[in-house]
Amino acid sequence: MDRLRQRFDLLTSQSDDDWLRFSTIVESVAYQKNDCLIQAGQAEKYIYYIDEGMVRLFLTNNGRDISLDFIFSNDFVSAYSSFLTGQPTAFTVQALSDVQALRFSRTKLLALYDQSHKAERIGRLIAEQAFLRKTSREVQFLTNNAKQRYVQLLEQNPVLVQTIPVRHLASYLGIAPESLSRIRREV
Template sequence: MNEFEIFKNWLRQIPFLTEEDCALFLPFLKTKSYKEKAYLLSENKICHEIGFINKGSFRTFYLADGKEINTQFVFENEFVVDYDSFLHEKPSRYFIQALEDSEIVSFNLSALQNAYEVSHNWERFGRMMAEHSYRLTTQRVESFLFMDGEQRYLDLLKGNPQIFNRIPLYHIASYLGLERESLSRLRKKIAEK
């Protein structure tokens, strides 16, 4: 399958996007491959493109006192980007790293803005993406405000069980705000129930 076909097929599932809407992006699309552990974005660099993941996975993290703190994992049929850096063309506070050999279809901000100007459907799509990003951010913040480590773990297990097959436990522990040993004890305790 052509590397652009996966993205186009995903777009076709959005009921209000027409074939003409999809065709707007074709001249701007690029495919990129990332080896495991390669960086799509580094701290203090501007995120110049948004990537649709054809295959593989990425993590977003920041450094606090030299320690990596994971904030997000993304997989196939999801977008990988630091939206704030991308939309405002400002240096990122985050790193984005491939966790597996990965392939993305990417486009830049001018391509997205062009689509917004030409098509109300793309404006609607952009609004939906912004709402989705806001919802994910709010859920993440509220999980730390209103849940303990065990509740965050159970919530992740319920909402995203495949993550445990693809992401190393030390990355998941960081994402949950736990030490690796604490996560191991927690998993053992829950398994024994």
């Protein structure tokens, strides 16, 4: 919980009362490697703060898994569009390692937003960061070739490149694993 509060404090200062209100809606959960936090076809009911571990977001198309994103410790994950709309999600969030997380339900979070301007502000800032991350990825994907995307990923997030299985990393870059191996040799 301390790391989560520190993360919130980076976004905006909050009083002990603000934090106490929020901490009452937080639930601690644990997942083993390969467990799913949510599966495609389900409606998302939670936002997760990953305290330890890493997860991937992926969808399946024509029998192939396509990795959309990877989330590591000290960051948030959710099938957010499903969380907002209550509609089933098209993708799965899966633990790539053992995961310790904190989660908060949609119902309790929305009630807290009605009670606390600070909580609502923190939620908006986290959503804005997720939007900027997604937009940046889309621009990279549309303007760079696979080698450029790999080099940029290597520069921005070497941990991702070192810890994610090649098949997941290749699908994230939109290429075959063999192509990724070739690019790695060239770089």
